[in-house]
Every structure is written in C-alpha cells, then in structure tokens.
Amino acid sequence: MNRHSLGIAAAALVLLGGAAVRADIIDDWAGVKAPPAPELKSVTVDPKTTALLMLDFVKASCGSRPRCGATLPAVKKLLGEARSANVPVIYSFFGTNTAADMVDPELAPKPNEPSVTSFADKFLNTNLDELLKQRGIKTVIAVGVAATGAILSTGSGAALRGYNLVVPVDGISDGDIYKEQYVTFQLPNGPTYGQRVTLTRVNMMKF
Secondary structure, eight states, X not given: OOHHHHHHHHHHHHHTTTOOOOSOGGGGGGGOOOOOOOOOOOEEOOGGGEEEEEEOXXXXXXXXXXXXXXXXXXXXXXXXXXXXXXXXXXXXXXXXXXXXXXXXXXXXXXXXXXXEEOSSOTTTTSSHHHHHHHTTOOEEEEEEXXXXXXXXXXXXXXXXXXOEEEEEGXXXXXXXXXXXXXXXXXXXXXXXXXXXXXEEOGGGEEO
C-alpha cells in the first residue's frame, strides 16, 4: 500500500471513530439499522395550482398486490375531495392497459380527465409535463402503485422539474413492505429534489 492509500485509510478510521471500514455493503447488510420514520405533515394545498396524479391503479399492478387493495378506501376519499375542489386529476397507465383495466370502477377517470401511458417514469415519452404546465400546476399529489416504480420515478421526476410533491403514505403501495419503506425514506431525502417533498396521510390533507 502506498503512502497515499495509507492516508485515505487513516482518514476513514478517524471519521468512523477507529472502526474498520468495509467498502462492500453486502458484507454489512445484516447489520444495517433502519432510520427513524420520516415526519408526516399536515398539508393544505391550493386547488388552483395542484394536480392529483393517479398512477397505475390497474388490475395488472394493483390487483396483484394485496397492500394496494388496502389503500383504495383512502385513495377514493382523496379522489372525491380533489374532484370536489376542482383539482385537476391526471391518470397513468402502462403497457396496453387503459381505463377499462382499472382495479375498481369507482377510481375510473371521468371523460375530461386526461391520462398518459409510460412505465415507471410517467414523464418519459409523454406530455405529462405539458399537461401540468397548461394548468398552471405548481404542486402534484402522487398516489398509486408501485412505490418503487411510478411513485419514486414520477415523484422524483416531478420534484426535479420544479414541482412540489405531496405523497400520502396511505395512498401508495408495492409488493412488499420493505419497498414501501425504502421509497418513503428516499423521496424526502433524495439529493436536490428531497426538499420539495412532503409526506402526509389523506386525513391530514385539506384543499
């Protein structure tokens, strides 16, 4: 080991209080401790500058994930309140899915509610950004499935584009609880975009 490498190793030991450092996270996997749960905040949004994104509530995605089914009552409540406040609602689908494939007909889009079709990132190869800008949107509320797909990719994409992002944690789901925990931690802690993210619950929101 040369002098430069010895210096780096010594610095690492000092930073970690003398503990040995291993570069491979797999070796330390079992010892990783989850951080404290992020704070949930009450949110009041301006209906004139807010849009609700209903992401991939189709049988092929939501129907195969039991935790998605558990979110539906809260999502229906949110959807009803958003519509009552005249908040624009935009839907997303993936693959060949359409509104006819919604997991619950009560969640289906109305004729005047647009949709986009893409995979994880709903901004990719769609006019989603244009739809939001046309409506003067500054804040997006994202609910849907899967957390590690549409929620993380589209949510972070929105924040990176300058939109404020509100995520009701009782309106997102994935195939297992760890994936939901990861996304719930990552969104408000993401580099650059995390400062634009607010986590909440549906019953903590007002329009």
